[in-house]
Amino acid sequence: MSSLPASYTLSPKTPTEFDRFTPVHFVKIDSELVSALAAIAQNPLARSTIAVSINDSTRSAGTIIHPEGGPILYHSCIVSTQDLTDAHVAIAGHILGQCERPSDNAEITVFLYILGRQIDYYVVDHESKAILWASGQVPESFKGATRAKHEHEYWIHMENFPGPRFSTSEDLRLLKEVLASNAIDALTSEGSTSPMSVQQIQTHLKSLELFSSSGDVQQTYAVARLWNLILQSRVINKYGTPEARMDRFISITDNPPAFAGAYASVAKLMFKRPHAHLGRCSRAWADRIAYTEEWRKFKTTNEREWKQIMALACVLVIASLLASKQRNCLYRISLHTALLMALVSAASAYFLLDESQNLGDHAADASTYFQEREEILYGVQRIAIVNSIPQALLIWSFIFFVLSMFCP
Structure with a gap:
């Protein structure tokens, strides 16, 4: 398989490491990269694997405005805050060719951000809500990551890029269930690990009732924000592991x-x-x-x-x-x-x-x-x-x- 020039490096990132509030850098592609990308573009994988069906229609390219006001640019399944070029498409194909995905028809999104000769990226698997990278490029902080950590990073991505892939009705339904469960936990336990109070949860549930089953940018952004609060708490409290912290005051009780x-x-x-x-x-x-x-x-x-x-x-x-x-x-x-x-x-x-x-x-x-x-x-x-x-x-x-x- 063709590869990128040696002077260019793929830099695996997590969604947390991307700051959507920083100024966007203009992409300048030199002749060395153009030649390499031309070879990559001949690979059918570069074209076949980056078509994604969104709401029963294939969107080739466009711009969506983030609820906070910034533009989100997309080309098939590629998203970025930069203007997307043929170079981005070819690089995405190169990255997907090196990723170990659950299946070839998995619904994925590729984040790309070219900064000089460094290409920041990560791949999102929407079905499993996991973050992927090219083989052998898993970030050190993500080795042995728990399911909760993958889901947390997934929803950080969805908060940063709440389109063109939107949250689903199942995401909304499950969020309501988790919030209701957290409300009961917070109401009946002083040491509850719920990141929100009962009053806050009631307010959120009332707001969520205004959303429809079909997602959009606004709904996806709101759902992602709430999932992030829940999952951040789960990661901190080692949710799903033998060392899970089930009472936030247990250490104070055991050792005043x-x-x-x-x-x-x-x-x-x-x-x-x-x-x-x-x-x-x-x-x-x-x-x-x-x-x-x-x-x-x-x-x-x-x-x-x-x-x-x-x-x-x-x-x-x-x-x-x-x-x-x-x-x-x-x-x-x-x-x-x-x-x-x-x-x-x-x-x-x-x-x-x-x-x-x-x-x-x-x-x-x-x-x-x-x-x-x-x-x-x-x-x-x-x-x-x-x-x-x-x-x-x-x-x-x-x-x-x-x-x-x-x-x-």
């Missing part, structure tokens, strides 16, 4: 979080206030996996606490100022200390509140938050200490205020 080293001493000086925050952090980042619902609960609880601390600190500041006018200079030291701590408590609470309110509300935002702040040795312990500073300072401020009141 506790402070260690210097943090243990600091926590005692802070009246063990950090222990509550350590529990919150551990639940929001259990096994270093973030869930949108748990993250929102984490933010809401913290923000409510910091608002209460700011209000109480202001009351204590006013009380300290009033009391200082009735005390001699010696005992004003305790009041001034109480005043200073109350001010710092309010300021730190405001800072943490402002920071929290500027964070996103999704699992990806939680991952960024914890990854930027956690430590290799102590995990989220430092985060818990920092988040409890306003409360600890308020308690110390109140102690100094009370001492000044009982002093003669």
